Amino acid sequence: MGNHNVSYQPSISPPIDQISVEERCARFQSRSIKGETKVAGLKLALSMIDLTTLEGKDSEGKVKQLCYKAMHPHDAMPGIPTVAAVCVYPTMVRTARKALKGSNIKVAAVATAFPSGLAPLKVKLDDTKFAVEEGADEIDMVISRGRFLQGDFNLVFDEIAAVKEACGKAHLKVILETGELSTLDNVRKASDIAIFAGADFIKTSTGKIQPAATMPVTLVMLEAIRDYYYETGKMIGMKPAGGIATSKLALHYLVMVRETLGEAWMNPDWFRFGASKLANDILMQLAKDQTGVYQSLNYFSND
Amino acid sequence: MANTSTPKKPTAKKTVVAQNNGQAEKKQTGSSRIKVQKTYKIFINGQFPRTESGRYYPLTLSDGSIVNLCLSSRKDIRNAVVAAREAQEKWAARAGLNKSQILYRLAEMLETRSSQFIEELQLMGATKEAAINETETAIDRLIYYAGWCDKFNAIFSSVNPVSSSHFNFSSNEPTGVVTIVAAEESGLLGLISVMAPVIAGGNTCVVLASESKALSAVTLAEVIATSDIPAGVVNILTGTRKELLAHMANHMDVNAIYLHSNKAEEIKEVETLSALNVKRARIEFVSNWFEPKEENPYRIQxxxxxxxxxxPIGI
Incomplete structure (x- = not known):
């Protein structure tokens, strides 16, 4: 279901004032979140994590271990939520699906020749269909950044629309790889293209390029989602990925979502963190809150 | 500073006198220059932040001036431990010889800054003679432990005779991240005598400096920052034991604690809280840091x- 059945018009994307975006982000980071609010925020952040393993050396064992971590973040501490999803390569989807049986945790698969996206469209579509057939609930696709930077917006648009069709019932997250897009103006354009072409979620990065998710980039994407919502009444989800490793930063992202999009987005259906280290940091903070003692990674499972 | 006593521009002063008789008399007593006050900061991960808490405590010096020192909070300890943990593996992985060179280099830097240490020790109440003695001994002590970096493993390791067909040997590894609650009475020598063997062994440390003699620790941090010691290997905080001792002792990511104390309640607190993650707790009270016996490789051990x-052999 393409959100619009038309090509993308660059004129719909407003120019971005980088200075004011950075100023705004600095202010999100000045919020002090303590006590009960902090604990609630940490639990919410944990429930929004897409626990991710996207290494060339991934094995079935590694994926199973990750799935166990997703279902049992830290059994020593009762009352904490599970993560939202496990994010793996398409060939690992079946393993993850099996390991997560009986839980509500979704399986997300990166497809379309992740992370470069440099493959013929047919290969990308086959990659997507394969992942869906294996049982993926969500597909994380990458856009063709090279073609985007050449100004070939229609091709990028058409590719996303085609992948969306190939997804069928699976949700589509579109990775913009903002670290390669150079400017915030480009980030806004790519966000609009993805949203108009049918993305259910837009996602910052693959995690393979530095910088990955940053607050300014995420804010620009959130604003694209907000403007689209004002215009059409349709909600689009957001997933910053890569580079969010500490609880404090995760809380600041939540502040940003709350103040840009509002309460409706404050749940795993509409906002996710793509991260692997963040989960343990949140668990350590929650344990610190319960015990009053600063924690060590040695006492948390290393997945 | 000693060299600012004579006014450099008498002509300019005269103009001031002519214009404003009311203030002229005051200014004639000394230099019209306003002394630049130093902001004393803490040292975490090679940088000099203010304490996260924004608090400070005043310290009155022997010349009557008052300086403000950071009153660190538990969050500063937390940040410092994160930095120390991050730095530990890389520091330990450096060759013993390299650690030697780096500690020796630190001693060289201290030597060139010795006049500042001597001056500050005097400001904190020492006589000139005692200040010179403490500074020189501290530098020599650093050189002493610099020498041990690539040697202690040879004397503390062993090949053990066992009655089975095994080659059995023991070697040394650093304990990890060490919190140091430094001597209250000896601001420079007491700190270096403990810090040097800890880092010589490949550990990284978070030091709580002497509360009443903290200037030497802050200056030492400034010397460390410009030496070759990697960021995070030494982190120095100022503040009160009363507030910070528990957090230095119970932190789960700290592997050992050094406490210089003879107060029963401090010792009990550290011993109790260290048990939480079976931290190594080394507690002692040294009344005279100048004694030659305080300089020994067992402090590394x-x-x-x-x-x-x-x-297995012979299979």
Whole structure:
């Protein structure tokens, strides 16, 4: 279901004032979140994590271990939520699906020749269909950044629309790889293209390029989602990925979502963190809150 | 500073006198220059932040001036431990010789800054003679432990005779991240005598400096920052024991604690809280840091762990 059945018009994307975006982000980071609010925020952040393993050396064992971590973040501490999803390569989807049986945790698969996206469209579509057939609930696709930077917006648009069709019932997250897009103006354009072409979620990065998710980039994407919502009444989800490793930063992202999009987005259906280290940091903070003692990674499972 | 006593521009002063008789008399008593006050900061991960808490405590010096020092909070300890943990593996992995060179270099830097240490020790109440003695001994002590970096493993490791067909040997590994609650009475020598063997052994440390003699620790941090010691290997905080001792002792990511104390309640607190993650707790009270016996390789051994390996032979 393409959100619009038309090509993308660059004129719909407003120019971005980088200075004011950075100023705004600095202010999100000045919020002090303590006590009960902090604990609630940490639990919410944990429930929004897409626990991710996207290494060339991934094995079935590694994926199973990750799935166990997703279902049992830290059994020593009762009352904490599970993560939202496990994010793996398409060939690992079946393993993850099996390991997560009986839980509500979704399986997300990166497809379309992740992370470069440099493959013929047919290969990308086959990659997507394969992942869906294996049982993926969500597909994380990458856009063709090279073609985007050449100004070939229609091709990028058409590719996303085609992948969306190939997804069928699976949700589509579109990775913009903002670290390669150079400017915030480009980030806004790519966000609009993805949203108009049918993305259910837009996602910052693959995690393979530095910088990955940053607050300014995420804010620009959130604003694209907000403007689209004002215009059409349709909600689009957001997933910053890569580079969010500490609880404090995760809380600041939540502040940003709350103040840009509002309460409706404050749940795993509409906002996710793509991260692997963040989960343990949140668990350590929650344990610190319960015990009053600063924690060590040695006492948390290393997945 | 000593060299600012004579006014450099008498002509300019005269103009001031002519214009404003009311203030002229005051200014004539000394230099019209306003002294630049130093902001004393803490040292975490090679940088000089203010304490996260924004608090400070005043310290009155022997010349009557008052300086403000950071009153660190538990969050500063947390940040410092994160930095120390991050730095530990890389520091330990450096060759012993390299650690030697780096500690020696630190001593060289201290030597060139010795006049500042001597001056500050006097400001904190020492006589000139005592200040010179403490500074020189501290530098020599650093050189002493610099020499041990690539040697202690040879004397503290062993090949062990065992009655089976195994080659059995024990070697040393650093304990990890060490919190140091430095001597209250000896601001420079007491700190270096403990810090040097800890880092010589491949550990990284978070130091709580002497509360009443903190200037030397802050200046030492400034010297460390410009030496070759990697960021995070030494982190120095100022503040009160009362507030910070528990957090230095119970932190789960700290592997050992050094406490210089003879107060029963402090010792009990550290021993109790260290048990939480079976932290190594080294507690002592040294009344005279100048004694030659306070300079020995066993201080390195206090913060190393022995790993014994059984290697099958003849199979």
């Amino acid at each position: 206090d913060f190393i762990e022995v790993k014994t390996t059984w290697h």
